[in-house]
Amino acid sequence: MALEIAFIEVAPARHSEFELAVRRAVAEVLSKAVGFKDFQLHKGIERPNTYTFHIQWETLEDHTVGFREGPLFPQWRAIIGEFFAKPPVVEHWDSLGWNS
């Protein structure tokens, strides 16, 4: 399992509209991606104009190859890309297979 963590800055006036767009983009696009397992949206407390996506993928390549190089990516960005105040910061993490 690979966890994608993205940090996305959004202009203050567009927060509500962004949150609705994300909900639609997940339902209509991301949830159809091969290897997609889970999506969570969080909003910064210290950085109130920054959101973080946590997206669980079955494998790293399901995101980096299957999704990013496939036909769904332009649809995903068409819905949410206009809200990005700057390019998102994206990294991947291995879940170590145990919780508290």
Add this chain to the structure above:
Amino acid sequence: MALEIAFIEVAPARHSEFELAVRRAVAEVLSKAVGFKDFQLHKGIERPNTYTFHIQWETLEDHTVGFREGPLFPQWRAIIGEFFAKPPVVEHWDSLGWNS
């Protein structure tokens, strides 16, 4: 619900020892904190010497006041602090209350 995300850099030679220490620190210390809900550990793919903790707290203050200013914090740091190659980067996030 407040999510704490911490990024922690650990020297390569100490990864296994660190992972064991984290497991012990969560079981013996963190899990006793008031407002503690969940802990997850992930290891960087692009940054293989960096780990991230995701810690769910009932409220922000359960972490920033109750835990950090209480008697458990020195115990927590006594177990895992020696592995930090530099000071951890810690921020808090509001969970927006919906998943995919």
